[in-house]
Amino acid sequence: MVRATQGSRKGSWRKDEIIDAAAECFMERGYQATTIDHVAARLNATKGRIYHHYATKTDLFFEVHRVGMEHLFEAIAPAETMQGTAHQRLNAMMVAHAKAMLDYHTYENVVAQGVQLHRFEQMSPEQRATLRELITLRDDFEQKFKTVLQQAMDEGSIDQMDVSITTKTLLGGLQWSIFWYRRQPNETPEHREMLARKMVEPFVKGL
Template sequence: MQRRTLSIQEILQTAAECFMEQGFHATTLDDVARRMGATKGRIYHYYASKVDLFFDIHRHGMALLFGAVEPAMQTPGNSMAVLEAMLMAHAKALLEHHAYESVVVQGVQLHRFGALTPAQRQVLDELIASRDRFELLFKQQMAVAKADGSLADLDISIAVKTVLGGLQWSLIWYRPEADTNAAARRRLAAKMVRTLVSGLHAR
């Protein structure tokens, strides 16, 4: 019987689920292969190590976030409407790509506390720089809203970290296996954003 060819997308998705459930240190390439019904060698065809696979998931997770939020920056309306659309896009992406974004958060922890080789540290530094660029999108939009008086007189850096952190906490409590309905995810995202944005408006 001819073996089915594994796609990189399949490997990334399956590995992301393993890392989300077991964490970086506990997950092995054997775990990923077993879940796919494949051999570890077939994964090695694409990835030389678990770390390389983890980094690629992190990279793809960030691409998904940028792909969601950047179009939302073109939303018509005032500065707060644009900010709210960006936050809504971010929240939906977190819910829809739960496993990938969980790996992104693990990457931050690995950057802070993990024992890595210099080469691995350099790659992770680049991935963290991508997170900083993502955060900058929200800082710039909040600066616009603050300048036109629609945002409260807040420390923008703290406000962005607090709001994005509030959304990212859903990676801890959200259970995607219990909710496969896109409309339900949109409603949940809207409730999350509304709760956070209410504290940002100028009074």
């Protein structure tokens, strides 16, 4: 699913604004403590504005989760098809993933919360089915890294190792930034690019 860009039509940018505000609220308060009132207050709007697009808080949470995954897929797409060895593609995909975790910090925090909801929360059958679809997106994303890691092993640029465990360790290490990263005043995309490369460097050297 591709988000409509702001300004494409009036209803779309209002919906995007709701999603952005909800991502901030869910990151700050967590799923359980966040209410539609909190999101409305963040927007300085009425709850009706939100309910016009989303029937429940859970539906809104799922939308934030979905958009967060879209950002990750879009971020690594250029690196997947770049010229060079599989090892170089893996490095580029890891840097792109790390930077996306920083660029879309609020959204990726919600994605991580979604995994916990899938494991522990009581939901309706319909909600659980939707969440399973979102978890499948995460599995598909992970598979992209498993594929290129196996290719790097096959070409001999990386030693043979357990592909599944290695991939989970690599992605888990980069995703840990949701806990320690905080955007700084006057921070630029170039700053986040540099930080992303520093995050990836120890993993690349380890491989």
